[in-house]
Amino acid sequence: MGPIRSIVAPLAGRRLLRRGVHLLLGGVILLPYVLLIIGFVQLFTEPATPYVPAAVLAVVTFVIGTVPPFLPAMRALEITATRGLLDVDLPDPAADPPWESRLFGAGWYVLHLLCGGAAMAAVLFSAPTAVLLVARGLGFDDGSGIAGLAVLDGVGGVWAVLLGLGLVAATAYLVAGLGALLAWFAPLLLGPSPAELRLAMETQAQEFAERNRLARDLHDSVGHALTVTTLQAAAARRVLDADPEFVRRALLAVEDAGRAAMEDLDHVLGVLRAGGTAPDDSASPQRTLADLPRLIDDTRTTGMDLEATVDGDLAAVPPALSREAYRIVQEGLTNAARHAAHVPVRLRVAATADGLEIEVSNPLPDGGPVRTPRANGGRGLRGMRERVRLLRGELSAQAADGVWRVRVQLPGRAGEGR
Numbered sequence: 001m002g003p004i005r006s007i008v009a010p011l012a013g014r015r016l017l018r019r020g021v022h023l024l025l026g027g028v029i030l031l032p033y034v035l036l037i038i039g040f041v042q043l044f045t046e047p048a049t050p051y052v053p054a055a056v057l058a059v060v061t062f063v064i065g066t067v068p069p070f071l072p073a074m075r076a077l078e079i080t081a082t083r084g085l086l087d088v089d090l091p092d093p094a095a096d097p098p099w100e101s102r103l104f105g106a107g108w109y110v111l112h113l114l115c116g117g118a119a120m121a122a123v124l125f126s127a128p129t130a131v132l133l134v135a136r137g138l139g140f141d142d143g144s145g146i147a148g149l150a151v152l153d154g155v156g157g158v159w160a161v162l163l164g165l166g167l168v169a170a171t172a173y174l175v176a177g178l179g180a181l182l183a184w185f186a187p188l189l190l191g192p193s194p195a196e197l198r199l200a201m202e203t204q205a206q207e208f209a210e211r212n213r214l215a216r217d218l219h220d221s222v223g224h225a226l227t228v229t230t231l232q233a234a235a236a237r238r239v240l241d242a243d244p245e246f247v248r249r250a251l252l253a254v255e256d257a258g259r260a261a262m263e264d265l266d267h268v269l270g271v272l273r274a275g276g277t278a279p280d281d282s283a284s285p286q287r288t289l290a291d292l293p294r295l296i297d298d299t300r301t302t303g304m305d306l307e308a309t310v311d312g313d314l315a316a317v318p319p320a321l322s323r324e325a326y327r328i329v330q331e332g333l334t335n336a337a338r339h340a341a342h343v344p345v346r347l348r349v350a351a352t353a354d355g356l357e358i359e360v361s362n363p364l365p366d367g368g369p370v371r372t373p374r375a376n377g378g379r380g381l382r383g384m385r386e387r388v389r390l391l392r393g394e395l396s397a398q399a400a401d402g403v404w405r406v407r408v409q410l411p412g413r414a415g416e417g418r
């Protein structure tokens with residue numbers, strides 16, 4: 001039963017019907033092209049035909065006829081039809097595919113039309129021929145021969161019936177074979193081209209980079225807010241009865257830090273809901289070095305002894321570089337507040353002709369051992385390194401002579417055009 005089943009398998013089920021419909025669609029689309037070719041051949045064989053206007057008409061017709069295969073809409077239709085009728089798993093078509101994909105799509109269009117034309121011709125020939133042969137074999141022949149096939153005039157009886165049924169079976173196998181051929185070529189011609197795969201990988205890499213940037217921004221913002229809140233709350237608790245004015249300022253700082261963190265959180269969630277890009281109407285809190293004075297003031301309200309020095313024109317720093325530099329300074333001060341205890345902290349930000357320099361330093365508490373910032377598993381310092389690496393800068397974080405120092409150098413061209 002195994003060999004018989006394998007022989008009959010291509011003709012069983014609804015697959016043959018669906019593939020036949022797909023091929024007939026190609027044959028129907030091919031028919032106007034064939035009629036146009038026949039018409040122009042007859043036109044140019046007529047001696048009285050004005051050849052120049054006829055040639056212009058032929059060229060215009062050729063151009064119009066070759067445009068559809070290259071249209072994205074036609075490629076999308078072919079992919080939809082191939083999915084439904086040939087049972088081929090294809091990805092969704094791109095809205096604006098590259099020309100490489102359009103060329104492959106045009107190749108599929110031609111192959112579909114040629115296979116469809118062959119299947120339609122076979123069906124149009126075999127169907128009436130098989131009916132006439134079976135009718136002859138069953139004794140219903142009216143004596144007329146089969147047009148164009150005089151060689152079959154002598155075939156009768158059971159041989160005519162068998163030949164008619166064999167012709168139907170051969171046509172069915174031809175349709176199944178052409179359908180299988182199209183199903184094999186479909187992923188090659190309608191699937192993602194190398195250019196589309198490269199574009200998809202680049203898009204995915206950009207999405208990953210954007211998600212990492214959002215994660216870093218959220219970590220820095222929320223981490224800074226929690227640090228400020230914790231330190232202010234602890235300080236306010238210690239002087240709750242003795243210094244109500246300090247408590248009031250501490251609560252105000254906690255409120256401001258919480259509000260800023262909520263703005264950043266709303267922005268990140270808005271970007272994620274928009275599919276990875278910031279919506280045009282989002283009031284995204286893109287803080288830059290212009291907000292550095294407020295950051296310094298907020299940090300000082302935690303009780304940190306912060307000495308800040310700003311050199312150069314920070315307004316001239318490119319926007320992207322200014323945004324990333326602000327986050328680097330914010331994380332550096334947050335780490336200092338979290339790990340340096342009650343020791344003086346020095347911040348230096350300098351805009352130079354070569355770029356931007358950032359340095360955050362503090363003495364090691366009580367001359368004790370180095371406490372490398374490891375908040376949340378060390379993600380703060382790792383996030384700073386990622387930002388610096390993306391900006392093609394340099395970062396060093398180490399202890400020397402009893403001082404913990406984080407030094408960052410960013411090239412000025414790192415943020416241009418972004």
